[in-house]
Amino acid sequence: MMRSKVLSLVARAASNRMMSTATKLTTVEVNDKTGIATLTMNRPPVNGLNLELLQDLKSSIDEVEGNKSRGLILTSSSSTIFSAGLDILEMYKPDKDRIRAFWTQLQETWLALYGSSVPTAAAINGHSPAGGCLLATSCEYRVMVPNFTIGLNETQLGIVAPKWFMASFLSVLPQREAERALNQGRMFTTEEALKVGLIDETANSKEEAIEKCVAFIGTFAKVNPLARSLTKQQFRAADLQQLQNERQQDLEKFLFFVNQPAVQKGLGIYLEGLKKKAKKQ
Numbered sequence: 001m002m003r004s005k006v007l008s009l010v011a012r013a014a015s016n017r018m019m020s021t022a023t024k025l026t027t028v029e030v031n032d033k034t035g036i037a038t039l040t041m042n043r044p045p046v047n048g049l050n051l052e053l054l055q056d057l058k059s060s061i062d063e064v065e066g067n068k069s070r071g072l073i074l075t076s077s078s079s080t081i082f083s084a085g086l087d088i089l090e091m092y093k094p095d096k097d098r099i100r101a102f103w104t105q106l107q108e109t110w111l112a113l114y115g116s117s118v119p120t121a122a123a124i125n126g127h128s129p130a131g132g133c134l135l136a137t138s139c140e141y142r143v144m145v146p147n148f149t150i151g152l153n154e155t156q157l158g159i160v161a162p163k164w165f166m167a168s169f170l171s172v173l174p175q176r177e178a179e180r181a182l183n184q185g186r187m188f189t190t191e192e193a194l195k196v197g198l199i200d201e202t203a204n205s206k207e208e209a210i211e212k213c214v215a216f217i218g219t220f221a222k223v224n225p226l227a228r229s230l231t232k233q234q235f236r237a238a239d240l241q242q243l244q245n246e247r248q249q250d251l252e253k254f255l256f257f258v259n260q261p262a263v264q265k266g267l268g269i270y271l272e273g274l275k276k277k278a279k280k281q
Ligand SMILES: CC/C=C\C/C=C\C/C=C\C/C=C/C(=O)SCCNC(=O)CCNC(=O)[C@H](O)C(C)(C)COP(=O)(O)OP(=O)(O)OC[C@H]1O[C@@H](n2cnc3c(N)ncnc32)[C@H](O)[C@@H]1OP(=O)(O)O
Pocket: 045, 046, 048, 080, 081, 083, 084, 085, 086, 087, 088, 089, 127, 129, 130, 131, 132, 153, 154, 157, 159, 160, 161, 162, 253, 254, 257, 258, 271, 274, 275, 276, 277, 278, 279, 281
């Protein structure tokens, strides 16, 4: 390794504090200069959101809330995938108890991220379908690297995005645009996403995406943190409260829907298609 690279790695290690251990499916790194935490998802190959990744995401968000970070940047350790969304294996021929825990954890993770008191931004360094798009749209700002796709493609899988997925989407897109995209299960390219407003900026690399997220979080430097966070909470309170009030019904509805034979059949065919595509590559 070149000496300069070694020196830069040493310098980086000195100015960043690793808050979470590598045994988790997420890591949190706080930059000592900016005070901003980078939360990285690391569940190869596609950051499929299974029960364990959702648990780690929630505890990492809690960690950032608790360690007085100035902001949270969500990203991925993969070079091509931000998150492939919910791990379909959690929903296909599911175990009765595990699928309950899985959906309950997804609700909790969304409540924590969408309702986070710190400024949040997503550095979308890869594809971001469905649950991946949910995470990105739960943040306040999105910067995306070119040649990837993002969107809520649920109808393409024969499933329906729950109301709170729609709420995140609607916090970013106008109703007409959101409704059409959801009905179509449309995946947007980076360029299309920028044009429609689903993302805020593009960046040529993950590093540049993170820099732009840092700049966004920096725009709050002179704003009173309590006033900022209470204002954010007020904007999001109705969406958060709606899920809080309906958590049990939402779970039962999901379980009923996902256990329908036609839905199971559709998920099986979709998974098979993914596996065939992977084998061809
Ligand atoms: C009234 C309403 C009430 C209730 C609602 C009820 C139901 C609604 C519930 C939930 C909403 C659902 C949300 C979701 O997030 S569903 C998941 C949607 N995700 C996708 O469609 C993405 C599928 N994946 C891809 O398109 C590609 O994999 C991707 C572009 C992400 C990456 O492509 P790449 O070529 O790099 O990798 P692959 O070779 O395709 O994949 C590698 C490996 O990973 C497996 N894989 C991929 N995605 C998933 C996934 N989401 N879950 C599980 N497994 C996944 C893929 O099969 C390959 O596996 P293997 O062949 O074993 O290597």
